[in-house]
Amino acid sequence: MKKPSDHRIQDQVNKTLDSFNSDVPPTMDPWFYERLTNRIKQESSGADSAQEPWFIQALKPGMMAGLVVLNILIMFWTFSSAEIVSSARMTNIENLSTQYGLNYSDTYLLSDGENQ
Amino acid sequence: MSSNNRIKAENEFRDIVSIHQERVYSTCYRFLRSREDAQDISQEVFIQVYKSMDDFRGDAQLSTWIYRIAVTKSLDYLRRQNRKRRLGSVKALLGIGSDEHEIDVPSDSTPEGDLMQAEQSRMLAWAVAKLPENQRVAITLNNYEDYSNQEVADIMQTSVSAVEGLLHRGRKNLKRHLTEYFSTRVNYMNSPR
Numbered sequence: 001m002k003k004p005s006d007h008r009i010q011d012q013v014n015k016t017l018d019s020f021n022s023d024v025p026p027t028m029d030p031w032f033y034e035r036l037t038n039r040i041k042q043e044s045s046g047a048d049s050a051q052e053p054w055f056i057q058a059l060k061p062g063m064m065a066g067l068v069v070l071n072i073l074i075m076f077w078t079f080s081s082a083e084i085v086s087s088a089r090m091t092n093i094e095n096l097s098t099q100y101g102l103n104y105s106d107t108y109l110l111s112d113g114e115n116q
Numbered sequence: 117m118s119s120n121n122r123i124k125a126e127n128e129f130r131d132i133v134s135i136h137q138e139r140v141y142s143t144c145y146r147f148l149r150s151r152e153d154a155q156d157i158s159q160e161v162f163i164q165v166y167k168s169m170d171d172f173r174g175d176a177q178l179s180t181w182i183y184r185i186a187v188t189k190s191l192d193y194l195r196r197q198n199r200k201r202r203l204g205s206v207k208a209l210l211g212i213g214s215d216e217h218e219i220d221v222p223s224d225s226t227p228e229g230d231l232m233q234a235e236q237s238r239m240l241a242w243a244v245a246k247l248p249e250n251q252r253v254a255i256t257l258n259n260y261e262d263y264s265n266q267e268v269a270d271i272m273q274t275s276v277s278a279v280e281g282l283l284h285r286g287r288k289n290l291k292r293h294l295t296e297y298f299s300t301r302v303n304y305m306n307s308p309r
Contacts, residue, residue: 005302005306008298008302009295009298009299009302010295012294012298013291013294013295013298015236016236016239016240016243016294017240017287017290017291017294019233019236019237019240020240020259020260022233022236022237023237023240023241023260025141025142025145025146025154026145026151028137028138028141028154028155028158029155032133032137032141032155032158032159033130033133033134033137035155035159036133036159036162036163039159039163040163040166043163
């Protein structure tokens with residue numbers, strides 16, 4: 001047998017389910033169409049201004065290729081100059097070792113183990 | 117496009133908006149439960165209609181196509197909101213930013229008259245929001261917006277019998293959620309304090 005509280009719960013559930021039709025959405029903006037057309041105009045003018053002139057579009061791949069070449073040149077120049085500095089340093093150490101009659105371990109310590 | 121054709125297309129678009137705007141807005145509102153969001157998504161629906169009018173093949177009814185866009189856009193918006201909410205919860209757990217998690221549970225106050233009615237509507241909306249997505253779509257379109265089963269089937273791109281199944285399971289789940297809610301409330305009220 002059902003308890004009185006079960007009847008009350010069932011009653012509340014049914015009343016709630018009946019409220020589908022009484023739930024009216026709020027009225028819509030009376031200027032909806034005007035706002036909509038403004039938004040469409042804004043979006044299309046935004047799309048127009050975002051479109052770049054043909055020569056910018058044509059130059060883009062060229063600019064990208066130029067940047068890549070420039071990067072490769074800079075890397076090549078940096079490594080080769082580091083090599084030149086390193087070999088000049090070794091010549092100086094060798095000259096110093098000969099001049100002062102330094103042994104192998106002194107030369108090694110001076111050069112930090114480089115080129116040994 | 118010549119100016120005559122443009123004027124014709126603009127008039128056609130104005131007619132489409134004026135015929136369907138109320139129902140599109142109402143449908144979006146049922147899913148989103150926010151006036152501003154519903155206005156915003158309704159605008160997006162008609163912008164898509166405007167952009168795709170030339171692509172509309174006419175193999176479905178224009179109204180079905182428009183309402184399908186409205187449902188899809190509303191559900192997409194809800195999914196984005198849910199993702200944001202989940203991210204907000206994770207951030208709150210990690211102590212980053214504020215916890216913006218909204219718990220959309222009806223309040224326990226049950227005032228009389230109109231407020232009672234408003235409370236019932238809120239509870240119903242809460243229970244509908246807890247349904248699985250396809251049941252929620254079918255129930256929302258059929259029960260709130262009075263779309264026929266055939267219309268719901270066309271919008272959801274499924275069969276009428278599948279819609280009937282969704283509606284049956286949806287109503288059963290609604291009853292279950294509401295019964296659970298009211299039972300908890302009755303138990304809470306009867307418990308000694």
